[in-house]
Amino acid sequence: MKKLRVFLACLASRLTRWGIRLLGRGGTSLPGKVALRICPDLLSVLGRGVDTLILTGTNGKTTTAGMLRHMLDTAGTDYLSNRSGANLKSGITAEFIQNAAITGRMKKKLAVIECDEGNFPAVVEALQPRVIVVTNLFRDQLDRYGEVSHTREYLYQGIRKAPAATVCLNADCSLTASLGWDVPNEVVYYGVDGVSSDAEPNVSDAPHCLACGERYAYRRHTFAHLGDWYCPGCGRSRPAPAVAAESVEPVPGAGSRIVLRTPEGERTVELALPALYNVYNALSALSAARAMGWDTDACAESLRDFGAVFGRMESMKIGDTPVQVVLVKNPAGCDRVLEYLASLGEDVFPVFCLNDNVNDGTDVSWIWDADYEALFAKRAYESIGVWGIRAEDMRLRLKYAGAEDASIRVFATLDELADAVARAGKPAVVLPNYTAMLTVRDKLSTLAGKSRFWE
Amino acid sequence: MELKICHLYPDVLNLYGDRGNIACMRRRLEWRGIGCAVTELPLGTVDDLTGYDLFFIGGGQDFEQTVLLSDLNAGRRDDIRAAAEDGKTFLCICGGYQLLGRGYRTADGEWCDYTGILDFVTEGSRDRMIGNYAFRLGPESGGGVVVGFENHGGRTRLGSGLTPLGAVLKGCGNNGQDGTEGVRYRNVFGTYSHGPVLPKNPAFCDGILLSALVRKYGGAELAPLEDAAENAARRYMLNRLHVTE
Numbered sequence: 001m002k003k004l005r006v007f008l009a010c011l012a013s014r015l016t017r018w019g020i021r022l023l024g025r026g027g028t029s030l031p032g033k034v035a036l037r038i039c040p041d042l043l044s045v046l047g048r049g050v051d052t053l054i055l056t057g058t059n060g061k062t063t064t065a066g067m068l069r070h071m072l073d074t075a076g077t078d079y080l081s082n083r084s085g086a087n088l089k090s091g092i093t094a095e096f097i098q099n100a101a102i103t104g105r106m107k108k109k110l111a112v113i114e115c116d117e118g119n120f121p122a123v124v125e126a127l128q129p130r131v132i133v134v135t136n137l138f139r140d141q142l143d144r145y146g147e148v149s150h151t152r153e154y155l156y157q158g159i160r161k162a163p164a165a166t167v168c169l170n171a172d173c174s175l176t177a178s179l180g181w182d183v184p185n186e187v188v189y190y191g192v193d194g195v196s197s198d199a200e201p202n203v204s205d206a207p208h209c210l211a212c213g214e215r216y217a218y219r220r221h222t223f224a225h226l227g228d229w230y231c232p233g234c235g236r237s238r239p240a241p242a243v244a245a246e247s248v249e250p251v252p253g254a255g256s257r258i259v260l261r262t263p264e265g266e267r268t269v270e271l272a273l274p275a276l277y278n279v280y281n282a283l284s285a286l287s288a289a290r291a292m293g294w295d296t297d298a299c300a301e302s303l304r305d306f307g308a309v310f311g312r313m314e315s316m317k318i319g320d321t322p323v324q325v326v327l328v329k330n331p332a333g334c335d336r337v338l339e340y341l342a343s344l345g346e347d348v349f350p351v352f353c354l355n356d357n358v359n360d361g362t363d364v365s366w367i368w369d370a371d372y373e374a375l376f377a378k379r380a381y382e383s384i385g386v387w388g389i390r391a392e393d394m395r396l397r398l399k400y401a402g403a404e405d406a407s408i409r410v411f412a413t414l415d416e417l418a419d420a421v422a423r424a425g426k427p428a429v430v431l432p433n434y435t436a437m438l439t440v441r442d443k444l445s446t447l448a449g450k451s452r453f454w455e
Numbered sequence: 456m457e458l459k460i461c462h463l464y465p466d467v468l469n470l471y472g473d474r475g476n477i478a479c480m481r482r483r484l485e486w487r488g489i490g491c492a493v494t495e496l497p498l499g500t501v502d503d504l505t506g507y508d509l510f511f512i513g514g515g516q517d518f519e520q521t522v523l524l525s526d527l528n529a530g531r532r533d534d535i536r537a538a539a540e541d542g543k544t545f546l547c548i549c550g551g552y553q554l555l556g557r558g559y560r561t562a563d564g565e566w567c568d569y570t571g572i573l574d575f576v577t578e579g580s581r582d583r584m585i586g587n588y589a590f591r592l593g594p595e596s597g598g599g600v601v602v603g604f605e606n607h608g609g610r611t612r613l614g615s616g617l618t619p620l621g622a623v624l625k626g627c628g629n630n631g632q633d634g635t636e637g638v639r640y641r642n643v644f645g646t647y648s649h650g651p652v653l654p655k656n657p658a659f660c661d662g663i664l665l666s667a668l669v670r671k672y673g674g675a676e677l678a679p680l681e682d683a684a685e686n687a688a689r690r691y692m693l694n695r696l697h698v699t700e
Contacts, residue, residue, distance in 0.1 A: 139470075147470070147516040207466050213522045215466070215498070362586065363604050368475030368651050392688040396654050399684045400478050410687075 002045075006104035009039035013097045029086050032094030043089065044126035046096040046104060050080075052111040052127045053288055056120050056155060057135030057176065059333045060281040061087070063273075064135055065114040067285035067306055071294065072112070074302040079110040087116045089123050117151050120158035124165075132159060132185075133168040133288040136280065137175035138224065139205050139366065140330040148175065148205055159183050168287040170280065171241040172226040174216055175206045180239065189239045190287040192279060194247035194259070196220045197227075205332065211236055222276060224332040243287040248279050258282065260300060262290060267297065270304040273313065277336050314441070316448035318418075322427045323448070325441050329360070329433045334370035341429055342378050349424040351385035351417065353432035353440055354394040360434050364390050367397045376402035385420055387411040388436045414443045422447065456675065457490030458667055461507035463535075464515075466497040467523055468551050471606065473513030475651030476546065479660055480509070487678050489668075498526050504534040509544040509667040512551030514649055521567065523554070532570045539572055544642040544667040548652065552637065552645035553577045553609055562608070573640055574614030583608045588626020588648070589698045590636040596620060596644070597662045600700050602655055602692040603648025611647075613638060620646055625696045642666045655692065657685045 013035035020030060035042050053068065055061050062085055072079050080099040082092055092113055099108045115123045124132065134155060139148050152175050159167055163184045170176040171191035180187040199221075206225045208215055214233025221227030230237035246259040246266065256279055258269040271282050282303055289299040314325045328334045341350060356362050376398075384407055386394040391410050399405045411417040421428040421444065432440045462477055477493055484491040496502055504510075515523075527535075539545060547555055556575040559567045585606045592599050601621065610630035613619060619629065620637030628636030628647065637646035644663060646652060653660040661677050668675035693700065 149516050208522055363471065363606060363650075365472030365475070365604060365650050368472030368478070368654075369469075373478075390691075392684070392691045393655075396684045396688045397475075400475070400482055400654060405681075405684050408684075 003103070005039040006042060006045055007102060009035040009042050010097050010100060010102050010104055012038055013094060014102070017094070017098075029088055029091040029094060031097065032086075032090035032092070035097055036090060036093055041126070042104075043093045043096060043123070044128075046093075046100055046106060047111075047127040050096075050106055050109060050111050050127075051292075052113060052129040053131045053133070053292055054113045054115050054120075054124060054127065054129040055133045055135065055284070055288070056115045056117055056158075057133075057170075057284075058117070058138040058140045058151075058330065060135040060277065060284065061114045063278065063281045064133065064284045064288075065112055067282060067303060068112045068288060070306045071285070071289055071299040071302050072110070075295070075298060077110065078108055079112055080108040081112040082114055085114070087114045087119070089119045089126075092119075092123055117154050120154055121161055124158040125161040128162050129165050131168065131288055131291040132162065132165045133284050134170065134176050134179060135284050136170050136173045136226070137205070138330055138332040139369070140361070149210075152179070152210075155179055156183075159185060166291040168243075168284065168291055170226075170284065171239050172222060172228070172280075173206070174225065174229045174238070175210070177239055178210050178236075181211070181236075188243065188287055188291055189241045190243040190283040191238065191241035192222050192226075192245045192248065192276070192283070193241070193261075194245060195222050195276065195279075197222055199223075209233055209236060223336065226280075243283060243290065245279055245283060248276065250274070260286065262286075262296060264296065267300060269300045272304060272306050275336055275340060277333070316445055318422050318444060318447045321422055321424055323421055323430065323444055324427070325430045325432065325437065325444065327434065327437050328370075328431045331366050331369035331371075334367075334431075335374075337431060338371065338375045341431070342375050344427070344429065346379050346381060347426050348381070349383060349385065349421065349426055349428040350381060351387065351421065351428060351430045352394045352398065353386070353417075353430065353436035354388040354390040355433060355436040356390050357435045360436070364393055367394065372398060372401035372403075380404070381407060383424075384408045385411055385417060387414070387417045387440070388432070414439060418443050418447060456668065456672060457492065458484060458508045458664065458671070459506060460491060460493045460509045460511060461504065462493060462495045463510055463512045463551075464498055464523060464526075465495045465513070468513040468515040470514045470516065471549070471604075471649035472651045473511075473548060473649060476513075476548070476653045477511060479651070479653040480511075480664060483657070483660055483680065484664060486680055498523065504531075504538050505541075507538070507543070508671050509546070509663075510535070510538065512545070512547040512554065514549030514551055516550075524567070524569075527554070527570055532572070535570060536572045539641060539643050542642055542670050544663060544670065545644065546653075546663055547643070547645045548649050549605075549607055549647055552647065553611065555638070555643070555645055556611065559609065573638060573643070573645075574617055575611055575638065577609040577611045579608050580610060581608065584627035584631055584647075586626060587692060587696060588628070589624040589693065589696050590621040590626075590628060590648075591624055592621040592659065592662075593618060593639060596639055597658060599656070599658045600624065600693065600698060601646075601648060601652065601659050602650075602689060602696065602698075603646070603652045604650040605647045606649070607647050620644060624698050642670060655685060655689045657682045657689075
């Protein structure tokens with residue numbers, strides 16, 4: 001009876017998938033929803049016997065998962081992974097079905113899974129991963145999860161459902177590190193040691209000690225609320241990281257050179273992606289790889305030629321116009337991207353895209369927490385584009401941040417946007433949030449001749 | 456002319472783009488050549504509140520709201536009450552609004568004493584009221600339509616002597632049942648609308664600024680501004696909610 005259910009679920013899922021493809025759509029979660037309706041515990045049935053690594057957290061999931069896949073690709077190891085970014089339970093189930101025979105027997109023995117925070121407890125319970133990685137916790141999609149402390153609670157519940165898993169946590173993020181306080185799991189912390197920012201910590205996402213309520217203090221700080229934090233009240237502090245960046249040296253135009261320290265020794269890592277937040281992504285990926293028992297040296301070496309994951313910081317060319325698409329979806333991530341945009345000078349065409357679909361978070365208030373003021377204090381642009389369901393909110397935000405309202409062009413359609421980018425006569429930098437990225441990237445990459453994301 | 460704005464508890468009550476309200480008030484004063492000084496008073500700082508004209512209190516997470524109570528009990532509660540009774544302008548959003556009331560009963564039945572400055576009570580529930588919404592301001596607040604985004608578990612019921620800020624047109628407002636939204640007492644404006652509320656509602660913003668200017672200078676006028684971007688964003692949401700002005 002069980003076998004029949006699994007078979008029917010897998011079959012129905014495939015038929016749904018073919019149907020969607022026939023219509024030319026990129027639906028990645030419906031086949032999983034259909035299958036789970038028929039066999040509710042399908043994911044746990046399929047996941048049995050698959051060695052699984054699960055990543056979650058607010059920012060950096062997709063890039064970190066991309067690094068892990070790149071490590072496996074470089075080593076020639078076979079695995080499955082939800083690379084299209086469908087990271088709800090339904091999308092993850094669909095990915096497992098894709099890699100199973102119709103009887104439910106898995107063709108792959110290793111899985112790298114990126115998981116949404118809200119779905120994390122259910123997915124962890126079903127898959128019983130060997131390793132869990134949490135990248136960080138910031139304010140994101142508040143209307144879906146309520147508040148960041150609720151998100152933390154989801155992660156805590158999830159970790160408790162897999163007591164045998166090794167958990168890799170960001171020591172520099174007080175919210176993430178606190179997940180290790182009271183769990184039976186083996187915990188490995190990672191963090192950045194050798195970087196100190198002069199800016200005041202913007203700790204608004206995590207100002208107070210979760211144990212005693214006292215305000216956190218910092219011996220050293222990297223960005224947002226990340227750094228060497230401690231609580232003057234109860235004495236809790238950043239745990240010493242086992243996997244650490246001893247030093248980080250930016251390599252202009254190329255990325256970063258990191259001196260990596262692990263219990264096994266020190267080595268240099270050449271990371272091909274720029275910006276400190278990608279150093280954190282590399283550390284999460286490397287601590288996960290190490291916890292999985294992969295060859296850490298080879299994994300570190302492979303980051304030398306790791307390019308960007310789709311939409312996270314991707315370059316293409318439309319005619320003679322270089323175009324970069326950089327995903328922006330919450331204040332902390334946005335501020336990093338705005339710093340990057342400012343570093344490019346004024347001879348660029350910035351386009352800000354804002355949707356408010358469920359997968360974006362239907363509340364767009366966060367754009368007022370991002371520091372667009374810092375950008376317009378430094379830069380004035382001849383022309384700025386805005387597009388998306390909430391384009392007018394974006395325009396208003398930019399006006400109050402100091403942009404000249406007359407320089408802002410509101411594109412009513414994607415074609416108008418693409419046309420303006422193609423004719424910009426200067427490099428375009430497109431900053432979309434999640435679902436805006438899916439459509440914008442689809443449009444621009446078709447013009448540039450790149451593949452659609454689900455292919 | 457100049458307004459001195461005090462942002463109370465920016466370190467704790469700062470969710471959901473609240474600082475956009477400060478940015479909006481500052482810009483709309485500066486564009487008219489009126490001075491604006493913003494002082495942030497984080498938790499635990501001691502300061503005399505009588506020098507300020509306008510107070511802003513934002514929303515926070517449940518956990519962080521309890522952190523506040525010791526600070527309020529250490530004397531700030533009385534200073535806030537005195538300023539409100541003195542006709543000073545307050546804009547209080549979501550958690551900051553709830554703090555003005557007598558207290559909060561959590562979904563588990565636990566009672567938390569708040570400031571008791573105004574006679575209302577908030578009850579927590581696990582079902583959050585989330586989404587874009589609209590309400591019409593009462594006549595004492597200008598009578599216009601305000602669009603915003605609400606996200607709260609708390610259901611607020613005003614005491615019989617209190618006037619709501621407005622009447623819900625779309626969405627939930629104070630409790631999803633009696634059709635009221637927020638509170639208006641003297642120059643105190645309390646609302647569940649974050650979003651942030653002011654940029655897309657320039658008339659509401661100007662009304663709040665005017666209340667503080669009139670209190671301080673006896674009379675004031677605000678020159679009209681070019682509000683094309685404000686009105687475009689506002690119109691989009693009014694259409695989407697099927698609400699007419």
